[in-house]
């Protein structure tokens with residue numbers, strides 16, 4: 001598995017609202033370094049999910065480029081809600097994701113091993129035969145993470161994955177994700193409204209306003225990170 005670098009160049013996306021047009025992504029440039037967590041923060045409606053959908057190939061840009069080095073496949077995506085099929089077991093949900101995303105190229109035994117390994121990573125191996133209704137919110141999100149990881153895409157898009165969880169579960173999952181990232185070295189773009197979550201998880205925090213990237217903050221640069229991010233968000 002190769003973790004790719006992603007470069008977004010002069011990206012534009014316009015939506016039509018009745019008779020007017022709205023620029024959801026406005027000439028946006030972004031560098032997502034390989035093997036690291038990059039966080040994207042911004043006000044509600046600034047275009048974060050639209051950017052994620054463009055990166056995932058779920059939307060087409062009006063102009064601009066998304067360049068993915070070393071890697072041609074689409075990223076794995078994790079959303080705010082786990083989106084597990086309730087009539088399938090945990091293992092079946094993960095196998096289904098592999099069937100959908102890998103076109104059945106993989107042998108059954110390889111798929112099962114991948115699912116087992118991913119469930120081990122999120123410490124839920126013994127729950128493989130359980131149904132989603134038996135899981136807590138935090139467990140369901142860890143299964144959702146395992147579903148993204150078992151695809152071995154190298155590039156993972158996470159759209160506010162922990163925002164529906166209680167504060168304690170959320171902190172636990174942040175620590176788990178950091179540990180998993182240190183083991184696997186995926187390229188991750190993590191969208192969040194929570195500035196402290198962004199600083200805790202990411203090597204770099206990118207700030208978006210009104211469809212544009214207004215700046216980036218490298219988290220290793222010390223304790224002023226939060227202040228810099230707030231300034232870029234227009235707080236001061």
Ligand SMILES: Nc1ncnc2c1ncn2[C@@H]1O[C@H](COP(=O)(O)OP(=O)(O)OP(=O)(O)O)[C@@H](O)[C@H]1O
Nearest residue numbers: 015016017024042043044045046047048049050051
């Ligand atoms: N399919 C669509 N058709 C028309 N307008 C859209 C569509 N998708 C998004 N928009 C508009 O684009 C803007 C950006 O939406 P987007 O969902 O990307 O914001 P966001 O930053 O992810 O917000 P939030 O943090 O609240 O999820 C919004 O004004 C939204 O109404």
